[in-house]
Amino acid sequence: GENVEQHPSTLSVQEGDSAVIKCTYSDSASNYFPWYKQELGKRPQLIIDIRSNVGEKKDQRIAVTLNKTAKHFSLHITETQPEDSAVYFCAATPDYKLSFGAGTTVTVRA
Amino acid sequence: DAGVIQSPRHEVTEMGQEVTLRCKPISGHNSLFWYRQTMMRGLELLIYFNNNVPIDDSGMPEDRFSAKMPNASFSTLKIQPSEPRDSAVYFCASSSGLRAYRNTGELFFGEGSRLTVL
Numbered sequence: 001g002e003n004v005e006q007h008p009s010t011l012s013v014q015e016g017d018s019a020v021i022k023c024t025y026s027d028s029a030s031n032y033f034p035w036y037k038q039e040l041g042k043r044p045q046l047i048i049d050i051r052s053n054v055g056e057k058k059d060q061r062i063a064v065t066l067n068k069t070a071k072h073f074s075l076h077i078t079e080t081q082p083e084d085s086a087v088y089f090c091a092a093t094p095d096y097k098l099s100f101g102a103g104t105t106v107t108v109r110a
Numbered sequence: 111d112a113g114v115i116q117s118p119r120h121e122v123t124e125m126g127q128e129v130t131l132r133c134k135p136i137s138g139h140n141s142l143f144w145y146r147q148t149m150m151r152g153l154e155l156l157i158y159f160n161n162n163v164p165i166d167d168s169g170m171p172e173d174r175f176s177a178k179m180p181n182a183s184f185s186t187l188k189i190q191p192s193e194p195r196d197s198a199v200y201f202c203a204s205s206s207g208l209r210a211y212r213n214t215g216e217l218f219f220g221e222g223s224r225l226t227v228l
Binding site: 034042043044045046049089096097098100101102103 | 141152153155158160165166201216217218219220221222
């Protein structure tokens with residue numbers, strides 16, 4: 001099955017700086033790569049996703065890049081704000097079964 | 111729509127007791143997933159239903175776990191007997207899939223049921 005690895009496990013950034021989270025996957029058939037944000041005690045919520053026919057996608061301060069050859073994808077958050085503090089999960093799937101990374105705890109320092 | 115609704119939000123029980131977690135997916139969604147989240151193992155898929163039919167239960171830990179989906183608007187996850195290692199947050203999630211086995215859209219999670227087995 002699919003195996004997703006996520007780095008780093010924790011990330012502390014100064015408010016206004018950028019944050020980058022990287023994930024690798026193992027199954028070359030994977031074609032859907034969502035990113036979820038989970039605030040403390042809350043449910044995971046989709047923030048952005050990308051499909052395999054696209055190399056990059058952007059939504060305001062959030063962007064995701066995908067390199068299918070290298071089987072890795074990344075989340076970029078620019079101009080970080082305190083409300084960006086949360087756990088971020090990447091995921092990958094070739095069908096319905098999302099395999100999640102272990103998560104990255106992002107802390108934005110004021 | 112109110113989103114995916116789960117109950118109870120918190121459950122504290124003693125080892126050996128039966129636990130039943132409930133889920134109401136978003137109306138119109140034909141795919142339903144049960145996930146378990148722990149610090150050690152992260153988010154694990156337990157079981158996937160498509161059009162009320164269990165498609166993949168390979169993530170169900172053992173026979174103590176069972177799940178049902180009697181209709182499109184209700185699903186249960188049952189643990190009998192419960193053990194301390196079952197303590198976790200259990201999430202139900204739903205999505206609209208145009209075709210069985212194909213993830214074609216966003217996965218919407220419920221608020222989760224936090225289970226503590228003493």
